[in-house]
Amino acid sequence: MQSKPGILQRGPVGVVVVVAHAVLIYAIATSLGIVEFPTAAPRMDAVIIDVPEETQSQPVPVIKPELAEPTLDRMPIEDTVPVVEVPVEEPAPAAITAPVSEPSPPQPVGETANMKVDRRVNPVYPPQSRRAGEEGVGVYRVLVDANGRPIDVEVLSSTGFPRLDEAAVTAIRKWVFQPAMQAGQPVESWTRVQVQFKLEQG
Numbered sequence: 001m002q003s004k005p006g007i008l009q010r011g012p013v014g015v016v017v018v019v020a021h022a023v024l025i026y027a028i029a030t031s032l033g034i035v036e037f038p039t040a041a042p043r044m045d046a047v048i049i050d051v052p053e054e055t056q057s058q059p060v061p062v063i064k065p066e067l068a069e070p071t072l073d074r075m076p077i078e079d080t081v082p083v084v085e086v087p088v089e090e091p092a093p094a095a096i097t098a099p100v101s102e103p104s105p106p107q108p109v110g111e112t113a114n115m116k117v118d119r120r121v122n123p124v125y126p127p128q129s130r131r132a133g134e135e136g137v138g139v140y141r142v143l144v145d146a147n148g149r150p151i152d153v154e155v156l157s158s159t160g161f162p163r164l165d166e167a168a169v170t171a172i173r174k175w176v177f178q179p180a181m182q183a184g185q186p187v188e189s190w191t192r193v194q195v196q197f198k199l200e201q202g
Contacts, residue, residue: 123171
């Protein structure tokens with residue numbers, strides 16, 4: 001028993017029949033909404049976007065200040081020092097205080113005659129005066145302090161020979177007197193002393 005040949009085995013006619021059936025089935029399915037009819041994809045337009053060039057930061061120009069040139073017409077420099085007046089403050093009046101009364105020291109007596117001598121030093125006879133035979137009597141004024149010490153010696157009457165007077169004054173300065181008394185207190189006083197220079201007869 002021989003089998004019937006298939007549709008595809010019939011040649012080109014069979015292929016056409018199959019395609020026709022497929023198209024018919026697809027059209028029915030599309031009309032019924034079972035299969036959606038493919039729509040064409042929208043056309044895509046390429047747009048070229050210009051990329052802006054990167055702006056390079058330019059350095060900010062530095063503005064240098066213009067220096068004014070020195071002018072010759074300058075004010076003359078005065079070589080003077082300003083005088084500053086300083087107010088003078090008047091000194092405050094000094095407080096007036098009553099003087100404190102102190103006991104006044106005893107006033108020196110003018111002169112005491114015949115003042116006693118506690119210690120007497122004889123003058124040295126100058127050798128030149130001895131050889132020259134100089135002799136004489138001199139009177140000397142002596143200021144004696146409260147302790148009996150001579151303060152000053154003056155020549156009232158010279159012996160006539162400076163060497164003899166000098167020897168007498170040197171010796172009197174070494175004497176010790178009893179000071180003059182006033183109101184029970186020793187005081188300074190002047191007195192007179194007589195010195196005689198006489199050569200011994202050999």
